[in-house]
Amino acid sequence: MDIFTIVREWPLTIPLVLFISCIFLYTLKSNKSSLVVPPSPPKLPIIGNLHQLLGKPRHEALWQLSKEYGPVMQIHIGSKQFLIISSPAMAKQILKTQDHIFCSREHFQATKRLTYNFVDIAFSPHSSHWREMRKLLVSEFMGPKRAKLSNHVLVTEMESIIRSLSRHPSNTEVNLSKMFLEIVKQVVCKVAFGKNYREQPIKGPSWDVMLDEAMELLNGSVGDSFPFLGFFIDQFSGWNGRLNDGFSNLDAYIDAIIDDHLKHNTEDISEEDKDFVHTVLDMSSKENASGYRLNHADIKALAMDILTGGIDTTVVTLIWAMSEIIRNTRVMNKLQSEIRNCTGIIERVDELDTTKMTYLKMVVKETLRLHTPAPLLIPHVSLSHTQIAGYDVSPSMAVLINAWGIARDPSVWGENAAEFYPERFENVDGDFGRDRFEMLPFGGGRRSCPAMNTAPANVGVVIANLLYWFDWELPNGMKCEELNMEDGGTLVLGKKVPLCLVPTKHKWEDSYSAIN
Numbered sequence: 158m159d160i161f162t163i164v165r166e167w168p169l170t171i172p173l174v175l176f177i178s179c180i181f182l183y184t185l186k187s188n189k190s191s192l193v194v195p196p197s198p199p200k201l202p203i204i205g206n207l208h209q210l211l212g213k214p215r216h217e218a219l220w221q222l223s224k225e226y227g228p229v230m231q232i233h234i235g236s237k238q239f240l241i242i243s244s245p246a247m248a249k250q251i252l253k254t255q256d257h258i259f260c261s262r263e264h265f266q267a268t269k270r271l272t273y274n275f276v277d278i279a280f281s282p283h284s285s286h287w288r289e290m291r292k293l294l295v296s297e298f299m300g301p302k303r304a305k306l307s308n309h310v311l312v313t314e315m316e317s318i319i320r321s322l323s324r325h326p327s328n329t330e331v332n333l334s335k336m337f338l339e340i341v342k343q344v345v346c347k348v349a350f351g352k353n354y355r356e357q358p359i360k361g362p363s364w365d366v367m368l369d370e371a372m373e374l375l376n377g378s379v380g381d382s383f384p385f386l387g388f389f390i391d392q393f394s395g396w397n398g399r400l401n402d403g404f405s406n407l408d409a410y411i412d413a414i415i416d417d418h419l420k421h422n423t424e425d426i427s428e429e430d431k432d433f434v435h436t437v438l439d440m441s442s443k444e445n446a447s448g449y450r451l452n453h454a455d456i457k458a459l460a461m462d463i464l465t466g467g468i469d470t471t472v473v474t475l476i477w478a479m480s481e482i483i484r485n486t487r488v489m490n491k492l493q494s495e496i497r498n499c500t501g502i503i504e505r506v507d508e509l510d511t512t513k514m515t516y517l518k519m520v521v522k523e524t525l526r527l528h529t530p531a532p533l534l535i536p537h538v539s540l541s542h543t544q545i546a547g548y549d550v551s552p553s554m555a556v557l558i559n560a561w562g563i564a565r566d567p568s569v570w571g572e573n574a575a576e577f578y579p580e581r582f583e584n585v586d587g588d589f590g591r592d593r594f595e596m597l598p599f600g601g602g603r604r605s606c607p608a609m610n611t612a613p614a615n616v617g618v619v620i621a622n623l624l625y626w627f628d629w630e631l632p633n634g635m636k637c638e639e640l641n642m643e644d645g646g647t648l649v650l651g652k653k654v655p656l657c658l659v660p661t662k663h664k665w666e667d668s669y670s671a672i673n
């Protein structure tokens with residue numbers, strides 16, 4: 158039937174079209190209502206469940222709600238919906254069984270700006286661009302060549318720390334939180350950028366302030382959940398201004414690093430001496446085997462991921478590890494005798510030495526369990542409609558996995574879940590995030606942390622060196638149970654109060670006779 162026939166017969170056609178549309182709308186509505194939606198706490202108009210998340214850290218509030226509404230729960234914050242996952246079995250569904258569906262990322266204003274429009278790895282949607290960038294980071298930043306350099310830089314840095322601690326006035330405390338930040342910054346910057354750019358004359362605030370601000374901004378803004386009203390709140394509360402300044406300062410910092418590298422012809426630098434930025438600049442001059450070519454924004458976004466993803470997480474792990482070790486004398490003694498027995502008298506403890514230290518690995522694992530650095534990981538996002546535990550999940554649903562709660566759950570870890578007890582990992586096989594899901598410090602599936610092997614190894618080297626050379630005590634006769642263990646932060650959970658301990662150089666003569 159052509160258009161003229163339809164026009165000629167319109168008195169009949171219009172009611173027919175209306176009738177079919179009604180049936181179509183009715184079917185759509187009834188299909189929609191036949192969706193099985195995950196349980197959700199009662200919500201208020203406009204704000205949704207926001208009021209139930211106020212007054213305590215987000216991961217704790219969500220964990221409490223999950224006790225009532227189950228391991229698959231839905232919450233609403235303004236216009237946004239989130240699926241909240243709170244058990245190992247459901248985490249396995251998201252990160253393994255249906256990893257191909259839940260492998261994208263959420264769009265927030267700050268992530269858009271700080272990642273040069275999502276061209277980084279951590280916040281990029283699932284795409285061939287993300288795959289190429291991740292492959293590049295794994296092969297060029299974490300591959301064997303750079304890992305060798307990283308180990309060398311770390312051990313050299315530890316030697317200088319040991320020397321400076323040895324000269325430290327006796328019976329006086331050292332701020333380990335500050336020291337760990339310096340160590341990690343030094344290693345990450347040396348490997349990525351060739352040197353620690355902290356002395357670089359760059360306008361704007363200091364390195365640490367810039368990074369802290371970036372981490373704060375990555376938490377998101379009111380406008381992310383309340384598009385219309387939120388826009389005005391962000392504007393008038395000064396959040397938009399903070400984002401502009403925060404981004405401009407970091408961008409200028411990264412630009413200065415890249416410009417510094419561009420001053421030298423990389424052909425004059427030996428492969429051995431090239432840092433990560435040299436390598437990616439080289440790569441940006443030609444297409445790779447899959448026809449992919451890096452541009453300037455990609456390089457900056459990679460630098461941004463390294464700065465925001467690689468430093469804070471490692472620093473907080475070191476701080477929590479030493480805090481737990483000092484609070485648990487039994488663990489400290491056992492760990493020190495393993496480290497000292499494994500090595501005997503040597504000049505330094507390097508990564509190869511630590512591979513033999515099974516108890517050290519358990520201590521690092523137990524730290525990452527009890528103090529999961531990123532309590533809700535980075536939100537995963539579904540690419541299409543699917544079902545989880547019989548509940549329908551719509552496309553583009555943001556998923557928060559409560560890794561913090563799962564890792565502390567007594568129904569998963571037993572009665573002593575809250576205790577620091579590294580021995581629980583004896584005879585536990587398989588990798589967390591790949592084969593097991595009872596703890597997820599590095600997330601899981603294809604969006605898992607690419608540093609899931611290298612980061613714990615680096616933490617082990619630092620701890621082994623500190624415990625090999627020194628005996629440690631709490632300052633001013635403080636008792637173990639008096640150490641403040643409060644945490645704080647949203648994206649990364651740090652120790653609220655800096656960790657200060659008193660080192661005493663270990664008397665090797667005594668223990669050497671004990672060893673032999």
Ligand code: HEM
Nearest residue numbers: 279463466467470471531534535599600601604606608612
């Ligand atoms: C103890 C140290 C570290 C911890 C606990 C940690 C933790 C995490 C977590 C929880 C995620 C999100 C995983 C998910 O959403 O499923 C992640 C992603 C990521 N991490 Fe780490 N991380 C650490 C060190 C590092 C380091 C040293 C780097 C190096 C630059 C790094 C780079 C990244 C990147 C690029 C991603 C995004 C991966 C993607 O989306 O494909 N992390 N990390």
